[in-house]
Structure formats: structure tokens, C-alpha cells
Amino acid sequence: MKRLSHILFPLLALWTTCAAAQPGNNYSAHREGRTVKVSMAEYEGAMRNPLKGFREFFMIGTDRIRDDYPYPYGSMIKEYMPWNMLERNAEDSIATIISFSDHRWKGVEEQNVKVIPRVLAVWLEPWHGGRPKDPNNIDDLNGWHWPDDIPAESGPYKQIPGSVGAYVEPQDSLTPIQGGYFHPTFFKRVEQLVEKLGKARDNDPRVAYVEMGIIGEWGEHHDPDLSTVFAPHDEPRHIANRTWLPGIQKVLGDAFTKAFKNKKVMVRYAYEFEDYDFGIYWDSWAQPEEQGRGYDAMINRGEYWRTQPVGGEITWAWGSLAKYRSFEQVVANEQTRKMVIEQIRNLHCNHLGGITWANFKDEEFLRNAAELQKAMGYRFVLDEASYNSKIGRDNTIEVEFSLRNTGSSPFYYDWPVEVALLDSKTHEKVWGKALEGINISEWMTGEKWDTQSEKYTVEAPLVKVKSRLSIDKELPKGRYIVAIGIIDPACGRPTVRFANTNYFDGGYHPIGYIGYGKSEKSPEIDSSLFDDLQSDRTINYATEK
Secondary structure, eight states, X not given: OTTHHHHHSHHHHHHHHHHOOOTTTTXXXXXXXXXXXXXXXXXXXXXXXXXXXXXXXXOTTTSOOOTTOSOSSOOEEEEEEEHHHHOSSTTOOXXXXXXXXXXXXXXXXXXXXXXXXXXXXXXXXXXXTOOOOOTTOTTXXXXXXOOTTSOOOBOSOEEOTTSSOEEOOGGGTTOOOBSGGGSTXXXXXXXXXXXXXXXXXXXXXXXXXXXXXXXXXXXXXXXXXXXXXXXXXXXSSOOBTTTBOTTHHHHHHHHHHHHOSSSEEEESOTTSOTTSOOEEEESOTTOGGXXXXXXXXXXXXXXGGGTSOEEEBOOOXXXXXXXXXXXXXXXXXXXXXXXXXXXXXXXXXXXXXXXXXXXXXOHHHHHHHHHHHHHSSOOEEEEEEEEESEEOTTOEEEEEEEEEEOSSSOOOXXXXXXXXXXXXXXXXXXXXXXXXXXXXXXXXXXXXXXXXXXXXXXXXXXXXEEEEEEOOSOOOSEEEEEEEEEEETTTTXXXXXXXXXXXXXXXXXXXXXXXXXXXXXXXXXXXXXXXXXXXXXXXXXXXXX
16 A cells, blocks of 8 residues: 555544545546546545634744644644734834744744734733733733833723722723823824735735734734724723724724735624725634624624635633633534534634644544534535546647535635646656636635535535646656646645545645557556545645755
8 A cells, every 4th residue: 555654653543533535435537539537536534724724823932832733734823923023113124023923933834834913912901810921931922012112001990809800990980091002103003013014924925814903902802992882891881092992993994905915804803894805703603602793793794705714713711611621622512513513604714723732632522623624614626527538749638627615615815726747657747737717716615504404505606617738848758647736826836635535645636647649548547546635744835845
């Protein structure tokens, strides 16, 4: 058996047992005259793919990254970026942002991990139990992170004894907060910061999406709030310039729209920034306490998910999920797990956090996590394909294939689809060309999830692709393999995989054999040559392989 070591890898063996299909089921290729017809089987298990699925988080310098990170999912990592580490004052250039990002994101290209950065000025306010940053750890996220030219906050809030809540004395009922978000220069400084962020990150291949952040604890757009749609957390009613920031939505919305033309921007609440084209990060999935300002608001926002990502995290440390002590316990509860899947499907969720400290050696957890991973984001399943069995004197190949997106969201960037010829023995690429006129971000999923049948009642549309390509390279006559791959523009190699069993390590999906200068009578590839999708750890987008 080819690459038996993949099967012998202990952790992988555990995952394969609970989730993966055996390669080769239902794959077939046969010649019909001058055309090869191919039927392809779906890969039944969950798999790791970029820009979708479970999203991790590590407090670099504090948390120990797993030895086997980022396994078995972990294609994205959220990065909290303290404002004062990105710029010390308004005079700092984008070089400071780039330098600190390089420090935090070292090695992500080799791991095929992309980053979702979120800038913050405050981790947790002192009146909510926050503690100062460790001065000996530059990566510690605790405390305040104001740049030098914005003074820290001071105001009337006091911590409730024995609680994380805060209160205000009656005589201070109208007292505003000074400094921080409420400093006279804050709005202008936000505009300057976001402009620099755009210059540093809008074309950075390491960045997946951008969470707006900046305002509120953890950058979650509350304390202070951005609007008065819902009541504040610590008081019965809103007070301008204390519980909320009048006008900040327009400042942020305009600044991020101007700064980010390529990367997708996400905001915390769906009922805010309604005049802007942003995605959403809801950081309280499956919490009934956030049904109104979270789930319902996202449903009411409409079809923004077609062009903007939906993400967030499952936090079990509060509310109705406080009864759980780990993420493993959250997904082990069938009712909770099914509710999360229903929300994923109805909200067209692309990614969720929560798995960072999970035990991936727990077989039950792997089965439960696989259900969620399979539901999140895109899932492109090739159905059938055809191509000419011989490349003749015209030096062209005509390829046609069909697929469906059986996941919950689109793929949000227009990455190229490549048809390639591989060496029939080594499986190395010898020629390839991107298809023209194809935008994979338009490969839509289904709609209107039915919980009983566990299917979308409106099925994902069938995507049909047909292209005739000229081979602009002299090749030796002989036998080659026709393959398809989705290319990461950062490296020019396939990193996005289709959910099909016909797969070779390195990212390409083999379709069948083809003759160059000679006819191919036996196009079907022996399925024992296929590799397991989830086992492949060679995928990366480093510029030098």
C-alpha cells in the first residue's frame, strides 16, 4: 500500500477510524470514443482546508502550542494585536505593524495557516477584574494597550465586590469617562491606525479575514458600545461618552472600507454597520442569552453571507454554557451540538473558534468535532468530469467537470482553478494552466436548512465548468495524468482541496490518464495510488517549498 506510514501515524489512525472514507469507492474512468468519462466519489470524512472550519487561538508567549499543531484542523488562527505594539504613536510607520506581525505569525506559511487579526486597546477593564500586563512578557494581552499619545481611561466605574460586574455611585450617574476611547483625538487616531493597517495587511497572503476590533474589551464592540440598540452591560440605560461612542460607526466603517479593498472585514454585531458591506464575528454561538443581538440579528441581516464571511467562537465560560467545563463537553452534548450545526447551516458559518485547548486524542471528541468541521465553510464535491483521451497535433486539452458546494458558506476569494498534467509515475506537475472566466467565490451552498432531514431544502446549485486549453510547452510523448487543483496565489500551488477520494499528496486531484501524442486506452487510475486527504501534511503556501 502506497504511503503506509500515513495509516500508521497513531493520531491519524484514530481520526481515520472515526471520520474518513476509504479511498477508491465509486471512482471510475472509462473511454467513450475520443472522450474519457470520469465518476468521482465523495470523501466522507471532515478534512482540513484553508479559510474554513475550526479557528484556533494561542496567547503567544503564554500558551504552549501543541507539538502536533495545527492538527487535525486549525487552518486559521485568531490574533489579538495590542494597539501599542503596532504603533507607539501617530508618527510610527507601517514598519512597526509589519515587524510585530512577523514576530507573532512566524512560520504560519509552512503550516498552511492563515491569520485573522483583531486590534484591541483593552483586554479587560480593571472594574471588570482586569489585571495589568506582565512587563516582562511583550506578548501578554492583559491590561490596557493605549499608544503613548492617547492617555488611559479614568472614570466613575467600580467593581462589584465578588463579581466581574461594575457599578456607578449615584452621585456619578452622569459622569463621563475621560481618556481612552473618549479622548478628543481618538477618532482621528483610529482613522490613522486603520489606514496603516490596510497598507500593511490588505495584500498580506498570511491574512485570512480582518476582525474590526479596536473598540471595547477584547475588541468585541461593547464596553463601550457602538450603538444604543441594546442596553449596556453595567447600567440600565445608555449615557453618551460613557456607555457608548456616538458617531464611531461611521468613522470605523468609512476607514475600514477605504483601507481594505482585498481582505474581508468582519464586525461584532449584525445590527450595526448596516450601511456597510462587512462580515460578522459572533463570539457567543449557542448562547440563548445572545439570541436577539446575535442569531436573530444575523438572520435579519439577509444574504450578506454570500459575499462576506461569518465566524466567531463558542464560549462556554458563561451563560447557559457555563455548565460545561471544556469544549469537548459542549460538543459531546447531542442537543447542544445539533443546535450549533443548525446555527452553522442557517447563518452560513465559515469558521468558529473554541478548540485551542481541546484533547485531540479523545476519540469521542474527534467524532463530534468532525461533524462541526464538515458543516462549516465551503465543501466542494466533484461529481463527474470528462476530457479528450489524446492530446494530438493541435496541442490542446478540453476538460469539463461538475461539482456542488455541500458546505455552509462560499469560498470568499477568487483563487484560480488549474488543470494540470502530472507525471504518470512520480505525480509531479509537468504542466498546468489556470482556467479563465471562473470565480470560485460564486460557487454557492444550499439554503433553508431542515433539521429533520439534515439537508438544505434548497439544494446547492450544480456548477458546470468547461474549458479548452492550449499546452504551451513541449512535452515528451507518453502517458500523463489529468488533474485539477485550486491554487493559492501566494505560492502558485494547490492548497484548497475538493472533498473527493481521488487525491494525491501535494494538493492535486487526479482525474485519469491521458495520452500525449498517443491514444490512452486505460484511463482509470488504480485507486490504491490515491492518498488520504486528511493525512497530507505537505500542503503549505510558503514561497519556497
